[in-house]
Amino acid sequence: MSEPLFLKPVFHEKIWGGRKLETKFGYNIPDGTIGECWAISGHPHGRSEVENGEFAGQYVDDLWKNHSELFGNPKGKVFPLLTKILDAEASLSVQVHPDNAYAAEHEHELGKTECWYIIDAEPGSYLIYGHNAKNKAELDQMIESGDWDHLLRKVPVKTGDFYYVPSGTVHALNKGIMALETQQSSDTTYRLYDYDRVDKTTGKKRDLHIKQSEDTITVPHKDPKLNIESKQVGQNKFTTFVQPPVSPFFSVYHWEIKEPVELHHQIGKYTLISVLSGEGKITVDGKDYDLKKGIHLIVPATVDAWKLSGDLDIIASESGEE
Incomplete structure (x- = not known):
């Protein structure tokens, strides 16, 4: 079979999402605040369906298992990548993702290293990218005291920028940003701080994962050296x-x-x-x-x-x- 596999996106409502996936990309999205388009995925939380050709109606994860020749007969058990488009109408939670070892032990899936290509950023947009703690003791103390202004690094961002976000990096997309995210196929996120927001559907604040965050944050933070x-x-x-x-x-x-x-x-x-x-x-x-x-x-x-x-x-x- 020598043809490309065109895929049907899967959409997810998020507390921070908006409607730009419809207005900017023309997708027919569900009602509500839609924050994520899972574009290329074999993950069970949003499986991509093939729309054309011999494998029309089949899912990427099934092709990975049953037609491994399409992927060069790989050794891994799961399709390893996940591509998303994110619409941050409001700021995402400040979060961190585990590496493969921690995720395998505690979550039974891959770790999550990811990256962002900034499709669109409104004037004044910024990311949370990294932290200012010099060591683990200082990190834990700043988290426990809620000293977010001093802990979190704010980085201005513009359309066309690229950021690599290894596992262990404190990060967040903030209001007014659309990004294409390439990541490992994982849906594990540890929320460190969520601005004390209340989820409209539950009437409660969203869960935080302080212990897991403290376990997995890289200290001190170091910006990766990219050779673009x-x-x-x-x-x-x-x-x-x-x-x-x-x-x-x-x-x-x-x-x-x-x-x-x-x-x-x-x-x-x-x-x-x-x-x-x-x-x-x-x-x-x-x-x-x-x-x-x-x-x-x-x-x-x-x-x-x-x-x-x-x-x-x-x-x-x-x-x-x-």
């Missing part, structure tokens, strides 16, 4: 944001396509593609498939090469694991 590289090929621009060994679990690329180009898998055996804007085509084995904003697909390992054409803004990723 861009190259111009004709009218097209290709940017590599992260890849192994800096990012052991995934590589992430930004492709700005203006003229036809042939592409191949790079460090992985299959490639995840999300179209952020524009229109064009992907051509596989002489067959054209339409691309437009909001479309998500997997180019499987059974496809050696493909051509992109049109005017396209794409975030692509590959698994860093065998």
